[in-house]
Amino acid sequence: MFLELYRVHQFIKKFFIEAIAPPYEGREILRQCYQVGYKSLALISLTGFITGIVFAKQSRPSLAEFGATSWLPSLVGIALLRTLAPLLTALISAGKVGSSIGAELGSMKVSEQIDAMEVSATNPFKYLVVSRVLATTISIPILTFYTAFVGLLGGFLNITSSESTSFSTYIQTSLESITFLDITSSTIKAIVFGFTIGMVGCYQGYNSSKGTEGVGKAANSAVVIGMFLVFIEEVIATQITFLFRT
Amino acid sequence: MTATENHPNKETVISIRDVKKSFGDYDVLRGADLDLYRGENLVVLGRSGTGKSVLIKIIAGLLTQDSGSVKVLGQAVDEISGKELIKLRLRVGFSFQNSALYDSMTVRKNLEFPLVRNQKNLTKAEINKATESVLDAVGLLQTINQMPSELSGGQRKRIGIARTLILQPEIMLYDEPTAGLDPITCIEINNLINEVKERYKTSSIIITHDLTCAKHVGDRVAMLLDGSFERVGTFEEVFDTDDERVKPFYDYNFID
Ligand SMILES: Nc1ncnc2c1ncn2[C@@H]1O[C@H](COP(=O)(O)OP(=O)(O)OP(=O)(O)O)[C@@H](O)[C@H]1O
Ligand SMILES: [Mg+2]
Numbered sequence: 001m002f003l004e005l006y007r008v009h010q011f012i013k014k015f016f017i018e019a020i021a022p023p024y025e026g027r028e029i030l031r032q033c034y035q036v037g038y039k040s041l042a043l044i045s046l047t048g049f050i051t052g053i054v055f056a057k058q059s060r061p062s063l064a065e066f067g068a069t070s071w072l073p074s075l076v077g078i079a080l081l082r083t084l085a086p087l088l089t090a091l092i093s094a095g096k097v098g099s100s101i102g103a104e105l106g107s108m109k110v111s112e113q114i115d116a117m118e119v120s121a122t123n124p125f126k127y128l129v130v131s132r133v134l135a136t137t138i139s140i141p142i143l144t145f146y147t148a149f150v151g152l153l154g155g156f157l158n159i160t161s162s163e164s165t166s167f168s169t170y171i172q173t174s175l176e177s178i179t180f181l182d183i184t185s186s187t188i189k190a191i192v193f194g195f196t197i198g199m200v201g202c203y204q205g206y207n208s209s210k211g212t213e214g215v216g217k218a219a220n221s222a223v224v225i226g227m228f229l230v231f232i233e234e235v236i237a238t239q240i241t242f243l244f245r246t
Numbered sequence: 247m248t249a250t251e252n253h254p255n256k257e258t259v260i261s262i263r264d265v266k267k268s269f270g271d272y273d274v275l276r277g278a279d280l281d282l283y284r285g286e287n288l289v290v291l292g293r294s295g296t297g298k299s300v301l302i303k304i305i306a307g308l309l310t311q312d313s314g315s316v317k318v319l320g321q322a323v324d325e326i327s328g329k330e331l332i333k334l335r336l337r338v339g340f341s342f343q344n345s346a347l348y349d350s351m352t353v354r355k356n357l358e359f360p361l362v363r364n365q366k367n368l369t370k371a372e373i374n375k376a377t378e379s380v381l382d383a384v385g386l387l388q389t390i391n392q393m394p395s396e397l398s399g400g401q402r403k404r405i406g407i408a409r410t411l412i413l414q415p416e417i418m419l420y421d422e423p424t425a426g427l428d429p430i431t432c433i434e435i436n437n438l439i440n441e442v443k444e445r446y447k448t449s450s451i452i453i454t455h456d457l458t459c460a461k462h463v464g465d466r467v468a469m470l471l472d473g474s475f476e477r478v479g480t481f482e483e484v485f486d487t488d489d490e491r492v493k494p495f496y497d498y499n500f501i502d
Contacts, residue, residue, distance in 0.1 A: 116409075
């Protein structure tokens with residue numbers, strides 16, 4: 001257990017050392033960003049949209065009790081941006097991207113492709129790990145804002161079905177209630193989530209044990225551990241932002 | 247006749263002294279001594295699981311020995327810095343038992359990879375020329391745009407060898423280059439190993455179970471028995487024995 005923690009620590013330390021040292025893997029990072037976006041875009045669009053619809057629909061009765069249905073756009077906006085979008089995006093990415101990173105690096109490890117890079121002096125850590133972790137760290141925040149936007153669309157669909165509001169007033173009211181603190185804290189949170197998902201996937205894959213069984217295990221634990229950490233970070237982040245709000 | 251007998255006029259490029267390595271409580275290497283001289287092909291024989299792959303992984307710095315010293319081109323692999331190890335690795339080629347081709351890349355990208363990442367100042371034309379030249383050397387120019395999954399085992403082996411040749415190493419380490427291949431492909435690979443030696447002036451360690459291969463390519467043969475090299479010499483010297491651990495190798499290959 002402590003040995004494992006030490007190894008994780010070493011792995012993260014190595015990441016920062018390699019990430020800072022030139023040369024930079026610009027093209028590979030871009031390629032990986034594209035992979036991350038491409039893999040999760042369809043699913044994220046769908047879930048984001050549905051979440052928007054469902055959330056607006058479920059919240060309406062409670063607001064109606066206080067005669068405050070006009071608050072619905074703000075509520076949808078705040079809920080999406082503060083929690084739903086970052087969490088949804090991170091969980092879906094942990095499932096889609098984390099597992100595929102774990103499986104990909106795991107099978108490269110098992111078939112000695114990583115060793116082959118090592119002996120041909122090509123720094124596999126930098127090429128494989130640094131580029132992937134940076135890619136998730138960059139793309140997941142972008143995807144998060146995309147999810148929030150799609151969710152707002154879903155919310156709008158629900159709201160127009162029962163009252164007539166124009167899209168621009170809807171967007172305006174929902175954005176009005178969003179503060180600078182909301183945006184910063186969500187961005188930071190999404191960066192942390194992205195880093196976590198990339199790191200966990202890479203760590204599991206890069207250190208997967210020999211045999212095909214090892215690949216499955218790496219992919220599986222990338223998802224399980226990734227999601228678990230995302231929830232823990234969400235709880236901590238919520239506590240911290242509350243400190244700022246009060 | 248010992249593993250480390252002095253050859254006054256031969257330069258030693260790899261020198262292994264009293265190397266021990268265990269996994270758990272299984273002692274794989276128990277004091278191995280071996281020298282590789284410049285320009286020779288040294289064949290390493292031994293039963294499955296005796297630690298032949300472990301030995302060359304130690305030479306390449308993929309594993310670290312528990313004790314003893316391993317010097318490659320005069321440098322102690324386990325003691326030098328990361329930067330020096332990278333430099334050293336450019337001079338040592340490693341052909342994997344399972345080829346270890348990058349299966350997400352085409353043959354061309356596989357071959358280019360070590361070059362592109364090590365020598366950033368090369369032009370596209372120079373890279374293409376180097377790629378085609380090594381691919382031609384292994385006789386597989388027609389596969390250049392294929393994916394590794396579309397190749398046969400023998401072709402994969404040869405691409406793997408080509409990928410290590412592209413950096414023009416001084417030392418080649420071949421892990422079972424002919425395992426699991428038909429006799430004709432084996433002969434082709436044997437010829438390739440000899441050609442590489444002539445063409446690129448390499449010194450090589452070749453691990454194999456295949457005595458025909460050993461006889462064909464080996465200037466010297468070293469037999470790994472119970473964790474150390476007990477028999478080293480020419481092919482005839484090594485097999486001129488009644489040792490029950492050695493004879494079956496010969497009998498299986500040459501007596502029907
Ligand atoms: N990374 C490792 N972790 C644990 N044990 C290992 C590791 N690598 C090798 N071994 C063990 O060391 C022993 C020697 O393995 P090695 O691969 O060197 O055999 P070999 O002589 O190359 O056999 P073969 O001819 O079948 O390839 C085996 O028993 C293997 O289980
Ligand atoms: Mg082996």
